[in-house]
Amino acid sequence: MVASQEDSLQISSYYAQSRPEMRAILPPTRRRVLEIGCSEGLFSGGITDAEEKWGVEPTQSSAIKARTQLTRVIDKYFEEAKFDLPKKYFDLVVCNDVIEHMADHEKFLTEIQEFMTNDGVLVGSIPNVRYYKNLFNILIAKDWEYTDSGTLDRTHLRFFTEKSLRRSLEKAGFEIEKFEGINGEVKFGMSKWKIAYFTFYALFRAISMGGAHDVAHLQFAFRVRLRHG
Numbered sequence: 001m002v003a004s005q006e007d008s009l010q011i012s013s014y015y016a017q018s019r020p021e022m023r024a025i026l027p028p029t030r031r032r033v034l035e036i037g038c039s040e041g042l043f044s045g046g047i048t049d050a051e052e053k054w055g056v057e058p059t060q061s062s063a064i065k066a067r068t069q070l071t072r073v074i075d076k077y078f079e080e081a082k083f084d085l086p087k088k089y090f091d092l093v094v095c096n097d098v099i100e101h102m103a104d105h106e107k108f109l110t111e112i113q114e115f116m117t118n119d120g121v122l123v124g125s126i127p128n129v130r131y132y133k134n135l136f137n138i139l140i141a142k143d144w145e146y147t148d149s150g151t152l153d154r155t156h157l158r159f160f161t162e163k164s165l166r167r168s169l170e171k172a173g174f175e176i177e178k179f180e181g182i183n184g185e186v187k188f189g190m191s192k193w194k195i196a197y198f199t200f201y202a203l204f205r206a207i208s209m210g211g212a213h214d215v216a217h218l219q220f221a222f223r224v225r226l227r228h229g
Helices: 006-013 058-066 078-084 105-115 132-139 162-171 193-208
Strands: 032-036 052-057 073-074 090-098 116-127 174-182 219-226
Touching: 052 193, 058 073, 073 116, 078 105, 090 105, 116 132, 116 174, 132 193, 162 219
Parallel strands: 032 052, 032 090, 052 073, 090 116
Antiparallel strands: 116 219, 174 219
């Protein structure tokens, strides 16, 4: 058994929605915005007070739509697009549900700093591999099945916990301003699987003496700033 289709749709909703839960952690200053993996441009396109909104999107069909929303769209992967980006230019970089698709996320977290202003901010979201339904599938169902979307999306190359994500951000030289769990609501239901999930969650939290708060969240959202000195 794997996490429900509802969870998979929720975690992949970035591609079709403007992500209000991510807008809540945007910094007040966002004159020049760069979104890595901008899809159709709905998220950055909705930042109405930005002077310039750039996007990097390798899927051409999505890039075409993004061009109606953004100032400029580069239809390449970041590894190629970086040669077309101005350095020390963007005060906000967005990477919603992108880092987990990268072969070398640490390299990206270092290289992206070249294109950020000294007071630039990086905002993003990432799946939580310790989400309680995923833990249930591993520990109880003894399964790890890749799917078309969700935490175990078959295109994911990296998997993160809260601890490992914080470590990667800090190791890259960022100062964490905001870090919170998003998307994922623990609900009791009458189907056998909903009862099983809820019971597992309740027991897991009890065993951890309430410390495993992170398992309730499908994703993490973060806002980090370049660390100086």
